Amino acid sequence: MARQREFNVDKALDAAMQIFWEKGFEATSLSDLTSRMGIQRPSMYSAFGDKKELFEAALRKYTTSHSSNIRAKLQNRLSVKEGFRTFFEGIVADGYSDINNRGCFCINTMVELAPHDEKFEILTREHQMYLSAIFHEAIERGLQAGELKTDINAKALAQTLVVSLIGLTVMMKSRPERTFVDHSVEVILSLIK
Amino acid sequence: MARQREFNVDKALDAAMQIFWEKGFEATSLSDLTSRMGIQRPSMYSAFGDKKELFEAALRKYTTSHSSNIRAKLQNRLSVKEGFRTFFEGIVADGYSDINNRGCFCINTMVELAPHDEKFEILTREHQMYLSAIFHEAIERGLQAGELKTDINAKALAQTLVVSLIGLTVMMKSRPERTFVDHSVEVILSLIK
DNA sequence: GTTATAACATACCGATCGGTACAGTATTAT
């Protein structure tokens, strides 16, 4: 009954996600957004609401995709241990290769917005809980297959791995020497036995 | 030969540190700063330079104080293990009690500025290296006193504890359930044996 | 007391911020 949208909403949201991920909420301006999304302001406002709503939509898109990526990475391995090793070593490799050093969008948001906005406190917490559940699941799989025989409670181990993942991801932002993070990864992985 | 300063530079810097710590670099305005520092803009500019130089001075003040606090906390204990336990449990307790949830100023800066400003990449990295050295020192003390007999390389263990500390501090920003972090702390501390 | 100097307070700068009013245009139901 009216004119149809000329841009692809999902592609525009993806572009917004990229720039918010790279620069954070405050440092990203509406001009940054509209130029990268390839649309005008009124289009952005009508499709997504204000800047914060757009940010939230971008973060939700990120966490959804991030979760399923991690689940896939841990499931595609025959060995659970090997899955975790490849995953953690990938975090380090990505940290050195990404010029923009974006890290994890959710972790960035946890630091920038969670303390000042309850919505993002909840959203980021729930994502970490979800990652913990994915890790827990992988560990249980290893236990039932007889690959793992840890004396540590599986759930506690999963939670510790989430904490370690956060620490490693944030540490990469300062581009530490390789040995530092390589050693850390080895010690963290040694928990999984 | 000229008029003397009416404000205390160190107190003003401390006030700047508090607000940068709480709100970050971008979200803190010059009006926020001058009102909290109790001085006018030209005084701020003449004493500290521009906003970023003030931020850097505030961060340096923080890291210096932070390092010596941590060293003191780890040294004031008879047992090295107990020192680490008290320290990590304190991080959790502080995370729940601090209404503003400021976390660690250096970690916040690592996330917000290190990827876009080499000066802060270096500054934050060096602080983490320094913390690692403090941890390493404590571990060596435990080893030489016969309290610790870890099979893990002492330096690697220290580095892992820094990564864990970062992860825990950031995790607290999302105010997770107590069991989550309590379990994590237990597993982390179990590395120190 | 005079003069040089630097900190003080006010008031302002251009630029940019997030957000929107409005006019023009394309699409669909009638």
Next chain:
DNA sequence: ATAATACTGTACCGATCGGTATGTTATAAC
């Protein structure tokens, strides 16, 4: 064809941004 509707582009809004010019005031050297 016409009317209703919703998207597009331009141009603008007041507010605030980081930063500074300027005139006044206090101090120290002489």
